[in-house]
Amino acid sequence: MPKDFSRSQRVGDQIQRELAELIREQVKDPRVGMLTLSGVEVSRDLAHAKVFFTVLGDQDAIEGTTQGLRQAAGFLRRELGRRMRIRTVPELHFRYDDTQEKGARLSALIDEAVASDRARHPDASDDKDPQ
Numbered sequence: 301m302p303k304d305f306s307r308s309q310r311v312g313d314q315i316q317r318e319l320a321e322l323i324r325e326q327v328k329d330p331r332v333g334m335l336t337l338s339g340v341e342v343s344r345d346l347a348h349a350k351v352f353f354t355v356l357g358d359q360d361a362i363e364g365t366t367q368g369l370r371q372a373a374g375f376l377r378r379e380l381g382r383r384m385r386i387r388t389v390p391e392l393h394f395r396y397d398d399t400q401e402k403g404a405r406l407s408a409l410i411d412e413a414v415a416s417d418r419a420r421h422p423d424a425s426d427d428k429d430p431q
Contacts, residue, residue: 311386312340315349318383319392322376323369331368333361338397342390349390352397362396369394 320337335355342349355365369376373392381389 306344308342308344308346311346311384311390312342312349314384315342315351315380315390316340318380319351319376322379322383323372326379327368327372327376329368329372331364332372333365335365338399346386346388346390348393350393350395352395354397354400366394366396 316337316339319340323332323335323337333355335353337351337353339352340349341352351369353365353369355361373394377389377392
């Protein structure tokens with residue numbers, strides 16, 4: 301019977317939980333405000349972890365948060381090592397996750413296309429039922 305989750309996925313999930321708590325409680329950098337960790341991808345050898353985050357705000361807020369997290373990476377990695385008790389703690393690489401923005405942009409494009417189609421064909425309706 302194959303495993304449902306690989307070791308790297310389980311470690312990534314644990315890193316995400318621990319990092320969320322560490323960032324909220326112990327990171328004092330003013331550039332790192334309210335953020336959401338959206339995922340962690342850990343390499344198979346557990347040497348590197350990509351930490352994806354989202355933050356509300358403009359490009360300056362995103363860049364400031366990224367810089368603050370990168371500066372705190374050593375501290376966070378050391379604290380993860382104390383909490384998780386694993387042999388090698390992955391090197392943390394913080395990346396801004398823009399999937400929500402892309403999804404909203406695609407949704408707006410779809411809504412625009414549907415509205416345009418309805419404007420060109422006002423007599424065709426979705427409610428027509430031949431029965």
